[in-house]
Amino acid sequence: MKEHVPVMVNEVLEALRPWEEVGTVVDATLGLGGHSGYILGNCANAYVIGFDQDPFAREVAGTNLSRYSGRFEVIADNFRHIEKLAERPGWTGASAVLFDLGVSNMQITEPERGFSFQGSGPLDMRMDASEETNSRMTAKDILNGSSVKELTEIFRKYGEEEHAYRIALGIVRKREAGELLETTDDLVRLIREVLPAPVQRKMGGHPARKVFQALRIAVNDEINALEEALDGALKVLKPGGKILAMSYHSLEDRMVKTKFREWEEQGVGRSSPRKAITPSEEEIESNNKSRSAKLRIFVSDKETSGKGDKADAIHRMPT
Ligand SMILES: C[S@@+](CC[C@H](N)C(=O)[O-])C[C@H]1O[C@@H](n2cnc3c(N)ncnc32)[C@H](O)[C@@H]1O
Structure with missing residues (x-):
């Protein structure tokens, strides 16, 4: 059960x-x-x-x-x-x-739902992925389709992420270089790459936690x-x-x-x-x-x- x-x-x-x-x-x-x-x-x-x-x-x-x-x-x-x-x-x-x-x-422990920064899965995060709401954007759609300004706002507003701009800029630069984010691993790796190690140490918790929270809130409105x-x-x-x-x-x-x-x-x-x-x-x-x-x-x-x-x-x- x-x-x-x-x-x-x-x-x-x-x-x-x-x-x-x-x-x-x-x-x-x-x-x-x-x-x-x-x-x-x-x-x-x-x-x-x-x-x-x-x-x-x-x-x-x-x-x-x-x-x-x-x-x-x-x-x-x-x-x-x-x-x-x-x-x-x-x-x-x-x-x-x-x-x-x-x-x-x-929901969190099933990697294929894409909610967790700990498991590896597609960047989905829709709580309701049924036919009727299939048009709703997934986390991947938001990450690969939003501007630096839009991503910064999502990470700041819904995740209260202090390093929102730096992470948003990293995502858009990768996209411009032809690399789209596909999986939760891709996103975690990118966050680790753009945030210097001392910053990550000071974050007290997983460096991707707030960005994942922000995306989940945005995806599900x-x-x-x-x-x-x-x-x-x-x-x-x-x-x-x-x-x-x-x-x-x-x-x-x-x-x-x-x-x-x-x-x-x-x-x-x-x-x-x-x-x-x-x-x-x-x-x-x-x-x-x-x-x-x-x-x-x-x-x-x-x-x-x-x-x-x-x-x-x-x-x-x-x-
Ligand atoms: C923290 S869990 C609730 C756990 C529950 N109280 C229990 O003891 O089993 C939150 C649940 O609310 C659902 N949920 C979140 N936002 C919702 C919404 N806007 N409409 C309907 N269900 C929602 C999620 O799918 C999830 O199953």
Whole structure:
């Protein structure tokens, strides 16, 4: 059975109390069904609607959750379309929407997906490479088709890579010399070539890490998708419902924090707790991937969220 060790499971479950009152939960990033499995196992009345744009993840999640058959459904779509749930006949709103952003271990450890600087594979990085989205650019298309300025911006904006310009210039010079980047190895080699050894030593981590992150975010349009999904999530919540957003890098966390603050100013709910929750030391020790995780929780107001709005208004109408 393929697994992904879910991050901050206890913290997620604590935030969902009282468990017997949990109804529909939208798992926007179903992955291999790790969080969903715990939710279904602990919240007797929970029904999970799980989104994933990755066909392999959906298949594995279906198998991993099979013992909860009838209590979950899997949706093959980008979570940016989450808002569509509110159009379902009889939709009464979700108790919670969970985001566990980024990629799963399964995606990273399969070299042919091209996500990892550690394995050797084609420069793809599309989470969804299905027929319908086949027109979407791969990492290779971006690397071999963008100008120095465009590449610099991608590496800076999405990877916060200090040496963005130098790496972008190296890529374009290689291309002009007739050498196109084909594989993850080609890209790692190029980054190692253009960055002097003392610079690489100071980077604290693999010298290609931030460039790979930046490309993945660009290929999958992750920041725009997240912004749309957060707005949609607020609309599908029931009054008093919660959004739980777990991010692994500052760009995503900033987006979540800013959205929650804006909503609070608009009076539609509040962040609770005020600050991000981080994993315990024990969890970081046992699952290194959790070290950068930040979980933020937004609780919508009883009166003002999505559909509940209308339901409340009807109840309050004078008879
Ligand atoms: C970190 S994993 C989630 C792991 C999951 N919580 C678990 O415990 O198994 C993130 C998952 O979200 C999916 N994903 C990322 N961005 C997405 C998007 N915009 N729409 C739909 N799925 C997305 C990825 O394909 C991946 O399977």
